[in-house]
Amino acid sequence: MIIRIVKDEGPITGEQIAERLNLTRATLRPDLAILTMSGFLDARPRVGYFYSGKTGNQLLGEHIRKLTVKDYKSVPVVCQEETSVYDAICTMFLEDVGTLFVVKEGGFLVGVISRKDLLKSSMGNQDLQTIPVGVIMTRMPNIVTCRLQESLLDAAGKLIYNQVDSLPVVKEGSGRDQLEIVGRITKTxxxxxFVELGEGSSV
Amino acid sequence: MIIRIVKDEGPITGEQIAERLNLTRATLRPDLAILTMSGFLDARPRVGYFYSGKTGNQLLGEHIRKLTVKDYKSVPVVCQEETSVYDAICTMFLEDVGTLFVVKEGGFLVGVISRKDLLKSSMGNQDLQTIPVGVIMTRMPNIVTCRLQESLLDAAGKLIYNQVDSLPVVKEGSGRDQLEIVGRITKTxxxxxFVELGEGSSV
Known part of the structure; x- marks a missing residue:
């Protein structure tokens, strides 16, 4: 009944809802608290209650949307433009990652190399020890990045939409157009x- | 107030709750429906309502645990044991996948090849056109698999725990110890x- 009243007349104050139901504000308080906590109603100070219009599924989504890149990022594995393709492959195996980030002095991002890029170049009959990764890497500004404050959901959307396995987490550097790499977000x-959420142990 | 009553006296019927509150069962029905829908209360026929003791986090976990491999699997990309490493790499690029499944006649799973396996073998100075994938693939029974009825959460846990990018979805074949491959589950x-859940559009 509360939901029906708020749906029809919202925004409406707690007092007014109580009046409609011939109850005191105090009697109603726990019910309003539950409906607000569980997300069916929204409350705004000095305005009153209004119907959130949210289904159970949407409420779950809200929980996921609160997770941020900052809390989930891992350490980026980097190399230089001059690193040979051969050494890059070795680094990838040693560090057990699927993507290397190419940086110049100061940790500024200049490129990205994926397992796919390395596989492609290793198929040609070239000497992998002499080709620098600078030749085969994806360069800025064609790199999809994410920020520390961004939601993990947005980062996941970028991975899917851009069909990449990994995003560098970047922040503004001191120079113009320079991005410092501070982490990575991958499909892993x-x-x-996802596993943490399913086990009910997320941040 | 309803939650407090159910917490203290549950399992308790709707009629009994209505009595405690001096309300009719009909007046109470929408409130009980909301509290049950949102997961704060559980209801069992002929027993009554009881307090679920669940937080929002636990409810999200419960929702995730209901997703199954069957509803999310994609089509597996396969090759034969005799396929050359060179052709396997080409198939991987053409189909844009990170893992190939090796099958014999009838779609029975005999092996798995990852981008990592192919990268490793392409680093040696061998002729990729003459090496069959049967030589470098991971063989049964060392392949981690999942089933159609399994939860997506369990499959995700296997991907993380076993550090693989992809799981074949299998079902029992007609022969002894033969597994037919019917799909794949990957980190993608x-x-x-995850994106679907966050957008509130999941199954």
């Missing part, structure tokens, strides 16, 4: 977050 | 499911 990160 | 699958 998202899969781990 | 899980990332997509």
């Amino acid at each position: 990160t998202i899969t781990k977050a | 699958t899980i990332t997509k499911a």
Whole structure:
């Protein structure tokens, strides 16, 4: 009944709802608290209650949308433009990652190399020890990045939409157009977050 | 107030709750429906309402645990044991997947090849056109698999725990110890499911 009243007349104050139901405000308080906590109603100070219009599914989504890149990012594995393709492949195996980030002095992001890029270049009959990764990497500004404050959901959406396995987490550097790399978000990160949510142990 | 009553006296019927509150069962019905729908109360026929003791986090976990492999799997990309490493790499690029499943006649799973396996073998100075994938693939029974009825959460846990990018979805074949491959679950699958949950559009 409360929901019906708020749906029809909202925004409406707690007092007014109580009046409609011939109850005191105090009697009604726990019910309003539950309906607000569970997300069916929204409350705004000095305005009153209004119907959120949210279904159970949407409420779950809200919980996920609160997770941020900052809390889930892992450490980026980097190399230089001059690193050979051969050494890059070795680093990838040693560090057990699927993507390397190419940086210049100061940790500024200049490129990205994926397992796919390395596989492609290793198929040609070239000497992998002499080709620098600078030749095969994806360069800025064609790199999809994310920020520390961004939601993990947005980062996951970028992974899917851009069909990449990994995003560098960047922040503004001191120079113009320079982005400092401070982390990475991968499909593994998202899969781990999914498992945590499923086990009810997320942040 | 309803939650307090159910907490203290549950399991308790709707009639009994209505009595405690000096309300009719009909007046109470919408409130009980909301509290049950949102997961704060559980209801069992012929027993009554009891307090679920669940937080929002636990409810999200419960929702995730209901998703199954069957509803999320994608089509597996396969090759034969005799396929050359060179052709396997080409198939991987053409189909844009990170893992190939090796099958014999009838679609029975005999092996798995990852981008990592192919990268490793392409680093040696061998002729990729003459090496069959049967030589470098991971063989049964060392392949981690999942089933159609399994929860997506369990499959995601296997991806993380076993540090693999992809799981074949299998079902029992006609022969002894033979598993037919009917799909695949990858970290991309899980990332997509995560995005769907966050957008409130999941199954």
